[in-house]
Amino acid sequence: MEENHLPVFGIGPYLVLIMGIITITSSICSYLHLIPIYKINELNMVFLILGIILIILGIIFWISAVLISKIDREVENNNLVTTGIYAYVRHPIYAAFFYIATGLILISQNILLFILPLIFWVFLTAAMIKTEEKWLIDKYDDDYINYSKKVNRFIPKVI
Template sequence: MKTKTATEEQKHLPVIGVGPLYVLPTVAVTILAIALTKWGIIPLLGTVPVIPFYIAGSLSIVCGIYLWAAAVFFSRIDVKIKQNTLVTDGIYAHVRNPVYSAFLFLCTGALLLCCNVFLLILPPLFWLYLTVFIKLTEEKWLLKQYGAEFETYCKKVNRCIPSIAGNE
């Protein structure tokens, strides 16, 4: 009886994937930016109305929590990765990378709650990092694994900014 090697058995992405390579630096930069603001190293730009920042920050955090919970608990992405299934329903009909998007929204929300206009440069940089990172890693693997099915999915669903209409 021939036993399968780890590479033969694992024909799917790792359950955690490359996520820590995106999430950890993004969270670290967010924490650092908040700390530098609180310590006065990154100055505040005069007086800004805090209510819009608090509302936008809170909504962004709620959106991030929803995206994460929808992917992890409702879509059961861990199970579907192990089954080698391309997930295109549920939250994945609205955004291709809801877990990464969740951290993008959570970090953006935390930065907005600081009410520091200078920190608003970070969310577009986080988005750019996510876009380049995913294109060079997971999307290459998914294209190789699922081919035309993944290409069609990519044409219908955004990489990291959820659409309300979705693809269901």
């Protein structure tokens, strides 16, 4: 029997794995001084605090999407979820790992690595447009298009 819903585990684990490997490897290389280290010593505490906040935010997003919204069951039932954390970001699980990776990079305090979150954002955006969002538009048509006009992919709208 052919399943007619988005895979519960699509390309997401691969994207997250790639981001994780790059983040951890670059952080370790930075810590071991295997790559150049550029720091702004006056901002060490600021980067540390922002990093911790982003990691906590990522954990909250993941818990909200996976455990509270029970996204796996919603996907299997072909429901377009637009409530809970999904009312704030369209892809909170990816956002969670993006925030955690960015937090770890900030904690490393190596300004050389600060380009990675931008690369991750571009990478995730391109992957979402070509995979999940394409499928969601095909499946839910105007419902998803209208939803996507109101809700950002990874970063909640402040206003």
